[in-house]
Amino acid sequence: MxxxxxxxxxxxxxxARLVLAEKGLDWESHHLDLRAGDQQTPEYLKLNPKGxxxxxxxDGRAVRxxxxxxxxxxxxxxxxxxLKPADAYGRAMVHLWTKxxxxxxxxIATATLSMGIAFRHQYLSQGKEVADRLIENIPDPVKRERRRDIIYNGTEGREFRLAVRLWEGLLTDMEAELTGHGGDWIMGDDYTLVDLAYTPYLTRLDHLNALGFIADRPRLQAWYARVRARPSYDTAIGKWDNADYVALMREKGGEAWPRVKQIVAEL
Ligand SMILES: N[C@@H](CCC(=O)N[C@@H](CS)C(=O)NCC(=O)O)C(=O)O
Known part of the structure; x- marks a missing residue:
């Protein structure tokens, strides 16, 4: 099971839900509320020590x-x-993209952008004591300090500009890859784990009202439309969308866009 x-x-x-949907597999759901700290309980940390x-x-064996x-x-x-090419070189390229x-x-790029623009408000609205407890309970000290900075400093946080730079670099490379081979998918003619792995990241930009990042990237726009048209998209993403989270991301993302655009212009 x-x-x-x-x-x-x-x-x-x-x-993870996308791959299960693409494979047509049934699975049992254990939903964790990350703002309530469900990922930080001793019981869950046994399954996933990074929380x-x-x-x-x-079948009883955990894969993280x-x-x-x-x-x-x-x-x-x-x-x-x-969902992988048959040849060794193709598989190596899949690894490079997911790496x-x-x-x-x-x-850095995704967590900082999402947290700095939107999710920080979910922490702050619970009060400093709760926010600090959620931060202190993050097992990885690097991630913990990053989280503290972005929650309290938002788009003025230490790594916010770096996050925007990383996004720009990634999207430039994706557009170049799609343009270079002319295929529909990132690896060429076949949908692979690379398309699957990157789908949530474009979705995050979408939710954050930040598709302006791909306004001048037509191949990437077409790719994003293609991944959304797959039945797996609704099963794994659309159907699970949390209306409160999405509304927050859209609202705060719209407010932050001029600042993000300004950083892009200064790069
Ligand atoms: N490298 C990990 C990263 C997992 C990760 O960062 N997950 C986030 C949600 S996307 C999380 O659980 N965060 C817990 C928290 O915010 O405390 C993976 O790919 O599974």
Whole structure:
């Protein structure tokens, strides 16, 4: 039996749900409220010592890290279609793309943009004592200090400009890749784990009212329309959207866009 510990609006959880949807697998849901600290309980930390979602449990064995999870599911459940190229070079390229998310795009670019613009308000509205407790309970000290800074300083936070720079660099590279080979998907003609892994990140820009980032990137716009048109998108993302989170992201994202645009112009 497959069980997924996840959160409705978390991008890494969206990624895990996408692979399960693409493979047509049934799974049992364990939904964690990240603003209530469900990910920081001693019980969950045994499954995932970093105190993050998602965690997949397959017949009692836990698999952590969203990029590991999508690869695991693709290897363990090959039907209806493989989500990796058959050749070694193609597989290495899949790794390079997903590695980029782990090398900073998730923790710095995405978390900083989302937290600095929108999610910080969910912490602050609970009062300083609760916000500080959620911060202090983050197991990774680097992540903890990053979170403290962005919650209290928002778009003026230490890494906010860096986050915008990383987004710009990534989107430039994605547009160049799609333009270079002319295929519909990031790896060329086939939908792969790379498209799947990057879908939640474009969705996050969308929710944050920040699709202005791709206004001059037509290939990326078309790619984003294609991934949204797949049935897996609604099953794994749309159906799980948390209306309160999405409303907050849209509102605060709209307010922050002029500042983001200004940073892009200054890069
Ligand atoms: N590298 C991890 C990152 C997971 C991660 O950062 N998850 C976020 C949600 S997208 C989380 O659980 N955050 C917990 C918190 O904010 O305390 C992965 O890819 O699974």
């Amino acid at each position: 497959l069980e997924l510990y996840h959160n409705d609006q978390s991008s890494c959880s969206q990624k 993050v979602v998602p965690t997949l449990v397959d 890290e969203s990029n590991v999870i999508i690869e695991y599911v693709d290897n363990a459940y090959p039907g209806p279609a493989p 980029r998310l782990d090398d900073g795009h998730h923790d």
